[in-house]
Amino acid sequence: MRRRLVMVGNGMAGVRCIEEILQLAPDAFEITIFGSEPHPNYNRILLSKVLQGDSGIEDIVLNDREWYAKHGIQLYTGEKVMHIDREKQTVLSNSGRMRGYDVLILATGSLPFILPLPGADKPGVMAFRNVSDCLQIIEAARTYRKAAVIGGGLLGLEAARGLLSQGMEVDVVHNSSYLMNRQLDRTAARMLQEKLEAQGMNFLLDKNTRRISGRKRAGGLDFTDGTHISADLVIMAVGIRPNVELALRSSIRVNRGIVVNDYMETPTPNIYAVGECAEHRGISYGLVAPLYEQAAILARKVCGLQTAPYQGSTLFSQLKVAGIQVFSAGQIHENSAEQSIISYDGLKGTYRKVVISSSGTIAGAVLFGDVQEGTILLEHIRRQSDVTELYKADQQGAASSTGDSLIAEMSDHETVCSCNGVSKSRIMTAIREEGLETVDQVRECTRASGTCGGCKPLVTALLNYTLSNKGSGIQTVEAICSCTTYSHERVKEAVHSTSYKDVYQLMTSLGWNQPMGCETCLPALKYYLGSQDPSLFSTEDSRKKSGALRREDGTYTVIPRIPGGSLSEKELKLITDAMRKYEIPHTRLTNGGIELSGILDSDIDSLIQHLGLDVVEYLYGYPLPSITTCTEPGSGVDAYHEAVNLAAKLEMSFGTTQMPSPLSIAVSGSPRHLAGTLTKDLGFAAVPAGWEVYVGGSGQHPLVEGQLLSVEAGDDEALKLGTAFLQWYRESAWFMEPSWKWAQRMGGIVKLREELFDVQLRDELAGRWSKQHCNEHSGLHTLVLNN
Known part of the structure; x- marks a missing residue:
């Protein structure tokens, strides 16, 4: 009988979790999703592209309604869950709809932070957070010409660029002395400001808004220094806060967000939280890559599979304003015990700063103008690489190059698309084996650049590099066998990027020609699955005969481990006693070990228990031999x-x-x-x-x-x-x-x-x-x- 899974929230993190669950256990759950918006799941990050006129609403939909129907998911859009009965394990929506659950996932996302200013409730004051906000702003731009954006951070600048594209005059009001002060240093912020001013933005820095003026609707902003600007439209873009309203009403533990452990579990049994609404080790994340990491871990947890705990994520930002490339990751403000490596080219308009910790590791980075190195630097920050790694790359010319040397410097398994966990080798292999020729085709095939789009320049460089035949390190190789067109490398990449419960699910997912496989591909798939997730082959059932190797005559061979080939008298006696007790007909001394052969099926477990020694186990590949x-x-x-x-x-x-x-x-x-x-x-x-x-x-x-x-x-x-x-x-x-x-x-x-x-x-x-x-x-x- 399928378990009932209810998810509250239909956003990117929650639906990614459902996608992962469907890959792991497609028939395990009866899934119901409640979404407060009237739309299916869409890419919230690309709302700025819609506002800028580069995309339509239909272009940013990630999962259309047909996808939900195809997977048997009951989707209720425009419906808000109002109450959770933790004892009866039911949820109740604002339409009176009640649903029972065995597993409840809260993916309620976040709400825009609205400053408690006088006049904040006037018409013409709005946030920029969802499709409805986006459409209202576009509609307002048809009537009004003067806009003010409160907030000079990432979201505020993207909203301001969109308003410019809609033909409005825009003032950006920021309470700091420079833009994006949480992500950039002063130099990068100054360069960014100059670029945006050239596009038509006006900036009011070190300004604190006292009230929003206007009689019936917004008419302007009054500041604490006594100055004033006029504005027909005011956009609040000063941050977000986790949406914990439902959790609070239902007595689920909340701090700033819904408190979860390393497996995304709340303290309430059978209730989980994921995404922007969740708080993990005191942090609520608002970026896609960490939320997708959480989703993958939660999916394995609810499917009953072993999983590594979520340990937190390295934060990074990439500005998505037309014509401007800015990247920021990790710690970007050094203190007295830290140092920085800085390069600046005024003619090219590029800037690079890498912060080095007091212990000599790479702690953070800011890039402006040329951000292709961002992926490599982000990996260094995550690994806490020594600064010598950076010097090595600089000497090879990779750090300053925007072309081939940068691609060549990256290892095959370097992550290119952090949002979707897509590696360099996966992209290059797909280009070669699928005959991909455009970035759009790469995105469709691998998901790289399909979420925030920040890695698109690097994906483009990879595409050009591979098509020019310079990327010879990734070779087109033969398929594993005649059952498939997949090579070993492509299968490994598939296993690495998606969780599978067994080889048959893997073959089905990859479109195997022979649904039962063959003697060539089956052991290969088993090994790749096991090396990615050994727990698949470490259950009691799977290990019952893993310590014995079956012979052609139906009997078995057991090989006790004898480290160094050195046996004590006690251990030698155990082996000889076992030979007599179980009437083992064949014993052979090997290089560094002993083989006991001709063992009956019924004697295997008791023999191994009698020996009390580790034995060579055949789980999903080849065990290491005696030395x-x-x-x-x-x-x-x-x-x-x-x-x-x-x-x-x-x-x-x-x-x-x-x-x-x-x-x-x-x-x-x-x-x-x-x-x-x-x-x-x-x-x-x-x-x-x-x-x-x-x-x-x-x-x-x-x-x-x-x-x-x-x-x-x-x-x-x-x-x-x-x-x-x-x-x-x-x-x-x-x-x-x-x-x-x-x-x-x-x-x-x-x-x-x-x-x-x-x-x-x-x-x-x-x-x-x-x-x-x-x-x-x-x-x-x-x-x-x-x-």
Whole structure:
């Protein structure tokens, strides 16, 4: 039986959450949406384009009524929910309509902040927040010619530009000494003001309005300094406040917004909040990208899927006024302990300021005139990158270039469209494989630039770069198999951007030719899904036989993990006792481990429990193998212990980690590579200076010799480099792509060194390995080595 999901609010954040839910569990909910406006979901950000005359109302609709009907969603527009009965779990609308719910999502958005000035209730005073406001302003512009906008922030300037486009004279009144003072510094604000004045705007700065004059309707503004201006139309654009009226009436906890935790849950059971109405860790967000992040997390939560918690978002702004490009992100006002990197070109009309924190990390940025670098800087701010990353980019010419070098500097997985989470590689792959030739086609195919439009210049540059064949790093590759036209890269991008509950939902969504797939694509899809969301394959049912490998005769093989190949007497006895008890017919010593084969289906669970050891698990890919160790005869017990200890430390970090292809790993206790380190995917060889680390070898046909990646002084350094390599390979390799082929595709050993010698990247990769994949439950196995 489907659960009842009711959503109050029909705006961008709420409907994005519904879209995510439909992707995850299309048949799980009976969905009802109440929207107070008479329209289906539209792009509120593009209202300024409507006011400026660049778009019509129909152009900014995101989900038309046919979309709701297609997905079985009951939509009530022009209907406002007035009360929530938390005990009976029902909602009541202003039309008397009552609906029960199992899950209630509050997505009531925000309300414009109206200054409590005398005369604020006069006709001719309005906000600029929704379609109705927009249409009223356009209608008023046909009759009146003089307008005043109170507020020199982002929304106020966009409204003012729209009024100019409607043929009105416009005064912008701002209570600060410069425009957009929360997002810009004085230099950028001055440049912006000059550009807008050239378009016809007039600015009154450091002005505080005392009252709105006029007898029957607005006639002007009186200021606290005794001055006055005339105005037939007054637009309030001084900010927004979360719409918490329904929550307050229903005794749901409210501070400034509706209080939610990291999973968008209110303290009231079965009630959630998302978007501008929600308050997370004391912050209510008004930008699209954070709201879409919240929507994705909430969707997984209500679908009963594991999800990472919402940790807050880095704020950024981009002005959408014709002919003017302004970008701002993070902390833009430095204090005495911080510094800035500033570049200014008066002839080109460009300005760039990057704020560096006291600890040397990139904390904020302001760009004027050329904002293409904004996406890269935003990523640096989110990652708290060291300032050396910026200097490296500047030396390569990426920071000052508006063309190819900027695109080349971006990593394949760099986010281009923050609103919709679209990466560089997804856009470039779509352009090549779908034959896209225009920005509009890219937007339709990938959603990039489809929300706020701020990334459109970068999307345009990516399109030109790809079509010119300079973007050779993204190659058109063959489809995974004959079941589809999708390549490995496109499937990975699809899995990364949308949550799927199983491979069959994924195949349906991507239009697989064979609905049941084949032996080639099924394991690949399973791996890509599992690497994105391991919880899909970590349930009790899915793990019942994951520790056993089925043989052709119907019996199973179990491989206990023996870190470093070193067994205690107790552990060896457990294995031999199990061999007798379960009458295991075949036992084989392997490089660094033991295989127990011929096990009956009915004995698997009790055997693994009897062993009390971790076993190699086959969940959704290939488990990491036992590590081969070897030392030179006569080299001494210390060399043996060093090799075994390094192997054991690495193997105990494996846990249930799954890889895209079978790997081999070895540790040699001497430079002679007696463990075969030169023909392994990852090899360590002890040398007087520490550990030589080799990667990309293969002992199978074709035989490939591993290449020296680095020499590391100690165990910890060698292990960090090794796990960083494994994590990078795991994240970016295609299914069944051996490490040597992957290394070639990534640019060879020189490129691998460049990337992995980056201390920050190495730490991030090794950190993700430790955080996501370390085995915290190592069973009864205890490695005891005595000198």
